[in-house]
Amino acid sequence: MNAQLERVGNSLSETKNEYFFVTRNRDAVKKGNIIEKELTINGKNIKNYEIQLPAIIGGGFKNIVPMLEYKRILSKWLKENVNKYDVIHAIDYDVGSVAINICEKYNKKLVYHIADFYADSRLSIPILAKKILRKKEYNIINRASVTIICSEDRLKQIEGSQPKKIIVVHNTPARKQTVTKKDIKLNEKDNLLLTYVGGLEKKRFIDKVIPAVKEDTNYKLFLAGSLGDARESFNDIDEIENVTYLGKLPYEKALELYENTDIMFAIYDPNHPNHQYSAANKVYEAMLMGKAIIVAANTGMDKIVKEENMGYIIDFNQQNFSELLTHISKNREELYEKSLNAARAYKKYSWEEMKNRLVSLYEELN
Structure with missing residues (x-):
């Protein structure tokens, strides 16, 4: 399980909220299918709707078409299942850029969790495109109910945005330390x-x-x-x-x-x-x-x-x-x-x- 996903799930399991995951399988063979699985967190089985869509790790521009397809599939699923959720916890830009419009259209709340600031995460993006992407991500930050960053240093990285609320959650594993x-x-x-x-x-x-x-x-x-x-x-x-x-x-x-x-x-x-x-x-x-x-x-x-x-x-x-x-x-x-x-x-x-x-x-x- 992705460490970021586990942190979110582990925290939600401590609340009275019901939750599920919508994830992506980048190692999939078939494209476009959504498979309903289960993840076990804190002894509870949690539904996981897994979008089957392969991508090349570090593939750069080769992943643009799969990324656009992923956003299309995700948007369609979130609209069709809008009665299943009140809040979307979106990790990173690809999800956040889809979720923000759906949240506003259907009166849902968005938690925007920045693991990697998109404009700075890919060297191959042209300078003009970086400026546009930075502005778009600032727009998500400004409109989200809450923004999560993974270190205090990231406050400098998102200077220029105006988050409604911001919290720092370091990337600590969802484990209790037992080492002496x-x-x-x-x-x-x-x-x-x-x-x-x-x-x-x-x-x-x-x-x-x-x-x-x-x-x-x-x-x-x-x-x-x-x-x-x-x-x-x-x-x-x-x-x-x-x-x-x-x-x-x-x-x-x-x-x-x-x-x-x-x-x-x-x-x-x-x-x-x-x-x-x-x-x-x-x-x-x-x-x-x-x-x-x-x-x-x-x-x-x-x-x-x-x-x-x-x-x-x-x-x-x-x-x-x-x-x-x-x-x-x-x-x-x-x-x-x-x-x-x-x-x-x-x-x-x-x-x-x-x-x-x-x-x-x-x-x-x-």
Whole structure:
């Protein structure tokens, strides 16, 4: 289950509201069908209407036609089922741009949840188109009942809009922290185990991590997630002794993978405008699991990592990464301390606090 979706569902399960999900399956084979499924959240089975519409991860302009088709299908479904809901919790622009008009037409409320600010999330968008998209997204923010952003830094990103109400909900996993000091352990001294689960794209350093790790068999790398534009790096992955690709994993399995790693990484390209305000799930997952993390400088996440002394900050290049791995391998006690600091930082961003913010929001909407 998508982590963002789980956070919303977990919070709603704490209220008296009835709810369901409308999602999209980007790995679908057939186009356009809507399959009724069930998701289990907090022991409850929740209806999930899943739109079957494939897309290419990191596909850019190749996804324009599928995106327009998705918006058409979603709009039609929301209109035909308008009596099933009073509020739409829309995550990101594609959904929000459809939902805002329907909410106003049928007197519904819109919670607009910005995971990625659209105009800054795609490098391939021309400058004029970015200006138009920024204005359109500001328009959704201004008209929505509530806007949710994932960090205080994002207030700067949406300067120029006039939200009616805004709350910050950090991307903390919907889990209670159970890690204690005695749980924080590292693997064998001569080995360094790294793990990443997520979109396998060049803008997330994946094409640089693999060649850096395979140079030294004392390093072991586990990767999982959907193949994006870094797929060429996976052509001979089975032949690399110390790199393992596990395909797509359920979220629980991803957390289990992190539990057994020495260090995590979320190295995003700082030249990507949206990454300058990034608040990757992985930073909060590192806190939850008590793991140090590597991030790139000037990507939003570096502020938290530096403030909490919970990891390492590098430039977005392979040499800097390779040098850091050598340093970490020779400084295991330092790695342990940073892992411990990650666990301690969790209190500031705990799921209990984030959940309470969402629950209070839903109660106010009632």
